[in-house]
Amino acid sequence: MELNLRGKTAFISGSTSGIGFATALTLLQEGASVIINGRNQEGINNALERLKSQFPQSNINGIAADFSNPKEVQLLIEKLPNIDILINNVGIYKSQTFFETTDDDWQNQMEVNLMSGVRLSRNLLPKMLERNWGRILFISSECASLVPEDLIAYSTTKASLLAISRGLAQLTKGKGVTVNTIIPGSTLTEGAVDFLEDVAEKENKTKEVVANDFFKEVRTSSLLQRFASVDEVASTITYYSSPLAAATNGAAIKIDGGSIGGIL
Numbered sequence: 001m002e003l004n005l006r007g008k009t010a011f012i013s014g015s016t017s018g019i020g021f022a023t024a025l026t027l028l029q030e031g032a033s034v035i036i037n038g039r040n041q042e043g044i045n046n047a048l049e050r051l052k053s054q055f056p057q058s059n060i061n062g063i064a065a066d067f068s069n070p071k072e073v074q075l076l077i078e079k080l081p082n083i084d085i086l087i088n089n090v091g092i093y094k095s096q097t098f099f100e101t102t103d104d105d106w107q108n109q110m111e112v113n114l115m116s117g118v119r120l121s122r123n124l125l126p127k128m129l130e131r132n133w134g135r136i137l138f139i140s141s142e143c144a145s146l147v148p149e150d151l152i153a154y155s156t157t158k159a160s161l162l163a164i165s166r167g168l169a170q171l172t173k174g175k176g177v178t179v180n181t182i183i184p185g186s187t188l189t190e191g192a193v194d195f196l197e198d199v200a201e202k203e204n205k206t207k208e209v210v211a212n213d214f215f216k217e218v219r220t221s222s223l224l225q226r227f228a229s230v231d232e233v234a235s236t237i238t239y240y241s242s243p244l245a246a247a248t249n250g251a252a253i254k255i256d257g258g259s260i261g262g263i264l
């Protein structure tokens with residue numbers, strides 16, 4: 001399927017690794033120009049090198065900015081060229097009980113997970129509306145609905161993305177701009193692999209057994225009963241970034257392996 005992404009420029013927050021990096025690869029494969037982001041230049045250079053080795057002819061750049069620091073976000077926004085596709089991907093979490101979660105923990109997760117997308121969209125959406133074309137995607141999580149006990153703050157930020165996404169979509173009536181939320185389930189990023197390896201070592205198991213146990217004992221509602229690959233998530237994000245997805249607006253799209261349940 002030709003996604004007609006040639007000539008489009010995408011910015012992906014938090015994309016030197018994980019789902020963001022995989023999405024950068026898929027967008028480049030489809031001919032889009034991509035600007036990646038991470039907290040420091042070293043991480044960006046490393047990611048750019050890996051992307052450029054696969055797509056030497058493509059237009060790929062990176063801008064360092066830590067989304068927990070509003071001043072750095074402002075500087076990033078000033079450096080951005082015209083962006084056709086904004087992927088609000090950056091997200092952090094801290095596993096802890098509700099009673100251990102301090103104001104700083106709440107504020108940090110709100111800043112990175114929610115305010116990153118608020119600030120970028122406030123700047124970029126008006127320009128997309130003026131040009132009458134654009135895509136904004138908020139990357140939420142199955143946790144928005146499942147709300148694991150040790151991730152209440154994270155899950156709250158991820159649920160808030162559904163509201164901002166729907167609200168912004170309502171500002172696009174009659175225009176060629178869409179705003180949607182993508183809801184991934186458990187995904188096998190580099191971070192997830194490290195976590196499985198750590199637990200495997202501690203419990204003297206293989207990482208495959210630890211992964212199977214996770215779905216048998218924790219994410220029991222998953223119909224997929226395995227981690228999604230970053231490519232499975234990235235290909236869906238890339239489709240909804242494309243002109244072909246013009247009729248999907250204000251939607252929440254699940255790539256959760258069926259974990260959330262329900263018919264909608």
Ligand SMILES: NC(=O)c1ccc[n+]([C@@H]2O[C@H](COP(=O)([O-])OP(=O)(O)OC[C@H]3O[C@@H](n4cnc5c(N)ncnc54)[C@H](OP(=O)(O)O)[C@@H]3O)[C@@H](O)[C@H]2O)c1
Pocket residue numbers: 013014015016017018019020037038039040043044065066067068089090091092112139140141142183184185186187188189190191192
């Ligand atoms: N993985 C999952 O199972 C899963 C499931 C559901 C939803 N999600 C959501 O999907 C999104 C991507 O998840 P992921 O697992 O791929 O993430 P990840 O692997 O933890 O993401 C790492 C990326 O985020 C960047 N980053 C971290 N903190 C940052 C900050 N303060 N400012 C700028 N960049 C920052 C890192 O850059 P540097 O290290 O270079 O700074 C790196 O590029 C997140 O919103 C997450 O909540 C993930």
